[in-house]
Amino acid sequence: MSECNVSNRTIFCDDNLDVLRGINSECIDLIYLDPPFNKNKKFTAPIGSSAEGAEFSDIFRQEDVKEEWIQTLEQDQPELHQYLKGIRGVGKPYNFAYLAYMAIRLIECHRVLKQSGSVYLHCDPTMSHYLKTTMDCIFGEDNFRNEIVWCYTGPSNVYKHFPKKHDVIMFYANRNFSFNRDAVRIPYSGETMARRGRVEGVRSIISSSAETQERRSKETVEDLFGSGKIPEDWWSDIPILTNQAERTGYPTQKPIKLLERIVKAGSSENDVVLDPFCGCATTCVAAERLNRQWIGVDISVKAYELVKQRLEQESINIWNPDDVVNMRTDPPKRTDLGEDYREHKFVYVISHPAYPGEFKVGIARNWKQRLNAYQTSDPDRQYRIEFKLETPYFRDTELFIHDKFENKHEWVRGDIKEIIREIENFKPTHSSQSVQQSLL
Numbered sequence: 001m002s003e004c005n006v007s008n009r010t011i012f013c014d015d016n017l018d019v020l021r022g023i024n025s026e027c028i029d030l031i032y033l034d035p036p037f038n039k040n041k042k043f044t045a046p047i048g049s050s051a052e053g054a055e056f057s058d059i060f061r062q063e064d065v066k067e068e069w070i071q072t073l074e075q076d077q078p079e080l081h082q083y084l085k086g087i088r089g090v091g092k093p094y095n096f097a098y099l100a101y102m103a104i105r106l107i108e109c110h111r112v113l114k115q116s117g118s119v120y121l122h123c124d125p126t127m128s129h130y131l132k133t134t135m136d137c138i139f140g141e142d143n144f145r146n147e148i149v150w151c152y153t154g155p156s157n158v159y160k161h162f163p164k165k166h167d168v169i170m171f172y173a174n175r176n177f178s179f180n181r182d183a184v185r186i187p188y189s190g191e192t193m194a195r196r197g198r199v200e201g202v203r204s205i206i207s208s209s210a211e212t213q214e215r216r217s218k219e220t221v222e223d224l225f226g227s228g229k230i231p232e233d234w235w236s237d238i239p240i241l242t243n244q245a246e247r248t249g250y251p252t253q254k255p256i257k258l259l260e261r262i263v264k265a266g267s268s269e270n271d272v273v274l275d276p277f278c279g280c281a282t283t284c285v286a287a288e289r290l291n292r293q294w295i296g297v298d299i300s301v302k303a304y305e306l307v308k309q310r311l312e313q314e315s316i317n318i319w320n321p322d323d324v325v326n327m328r329t330d331p332p333k334r335t336d337l338g339e340d341y342r343e344h345k346f347v348y349v350i351s352h353p354a355y356p357g358e359f360k361v362g363i364a365r366n367w368k369q370r371l372n373a374y375q376t377s378d379p380d381r382q383y384r385i386e387f388k389l390e391t392p393y394f395r396d397t398e399l400f401i402h403d404k405f406e407n408k409h410e411w412v413r414g415d416i417k418e419i420i421r422e423i424e425n426f427k428p429t430h431s432s433q434s435v436q437q438s439l440l
């Protein structure tokens with residue numbers, strides 16, 4: 001766990017990947033993400049709304065996928081890389097581009113989240129089925145807590161299927177996360193309280209000892225049942241924004257009530273809440289109202305203007321007039337790495353008995369996961385790790401071996417002892433060291 005290197009109440013107007021990469025590891029308590037849903041269209045705010053001029057593109061294409069993302073996925077998240085390779089030819093051609101864009105950002109979210117933190121990913125059935133597996137790979141299948149279905153109603157003009165009226169919010173957290181169930185109870189109606197009170201009264205007469213009855217008579221119905229009901233994993237009590245005063249016109253703006261529920265459940269006062277796709281800053285407003293620290297990021301310039309306006313209007317009575325919102329257009333610089341920190345990764349050598357004399361030489365952050373990803377493609381699980389070396393010069397070492405030995409699709413042909421010796425004895429040249437540094 002490290003100190004957060006971004007001040008409270010900061011809005012970044014930048015690509016969230018650069019911002020996330022600049023945030024220290026394990027310093028965020030709660031992340032809520034409401035990214036584009038892969039709708040293959042542009043969203044524009046209505047003319048005359050306070051968000052007029054705001055727009056964002058929800059269109060993803062193969063050309064937008066950076067080679068560096070794929071390399072990082074292959075090295076750091078081999079199982080996820082395998083999965084994404086598998087879905088390349090599945091569904092719409094741009095699904096792969098969307099998932100690669102999401103995966104590379106979700107990896108950073110995972111890195112910046114505290115061990116005790118929680119993450120809520122908002123999406124809809126367009127991609128929720130693909131995103132669930134992506135999240136399982138990054139945050140761990142066992143850390144999946146809920147698929148929250150946010151149901152709403154509204155006019156519909158579809159005739160050949162049921163109107164689509166729900167979003168999906170996936171909630172993941174490590175084992176020791178905090179979940180404030182009492183903070184999100186939904187108050188019982190007076191009628192429910194009275195009915196429950198009557199039932200409980202009869203029950204206690206029938207079944208309780210005299211002593212228990214006497215004690216119970218002193219308790220209010222509210223004490224017996226708590227101050228309200230815990231929301232189940234489908235939420236139908238939060239309407240979608242139509243003409244409510246809070247509506248700015250920002251496309252896809254979410255209700256503050258929705259965000260308040262998530263912020264209350266997933267964080268405590270003074271915790272740090274991060275929204276990497278903050279739009280018109282609904283999460284930031286909710287966090288401010290609930291006395292949390294917050295960081296918002298959005299690439300859209302209009303979002304950047306709206307955020308301040310909205311925070312000033314909505315939080316006017318909450319803020320101390322001296323408090324400021326920091327607007328930044330530059331990503332932060334990590335302070336948890338030290339001056340001469342260099343990232344280390346494994347250079348590994350993997351073999352398979354079906355290919356004698358050939359060896360896969362590659363790079364991985366986690367060689368065990370890498371080996372496992374290979375094993376999943378072999379029913380007999382016969383891949384073997386021959387050698388691994390953790391080094392800051394992983395990229396140069398790999399290139400050197402691929403150059404030195406005959407190689408095809410990153411499998412090199414040669415004597416295993418010689419390959420290992422060359423890896424162990426590899427010394428970067430001065431120029432390759434600087435290349436290595438610029439690549440990091």
Ligand SMILES: C[S@@+](CC[C@H](N)C(=O)[O-])C[C@H]1O[C@@H](n2cnc3c(N)ncnc32)[C@H](O)[C@@H]1O
Pocket residue numbers: 014015016017034035036055056250251252253254255276277278279280281282283297298299300303
């Ligand atoms: C669905 S909207 C979020 C709406 C927000 N939850 C609200 O209540 O206003 C998605 C936002 O992600 C932003 N966005 C898209 N790609 C981004 C990126 N790479 N970095 C930062 N923001 C991005 C868009 O500009 C848009 O405002």
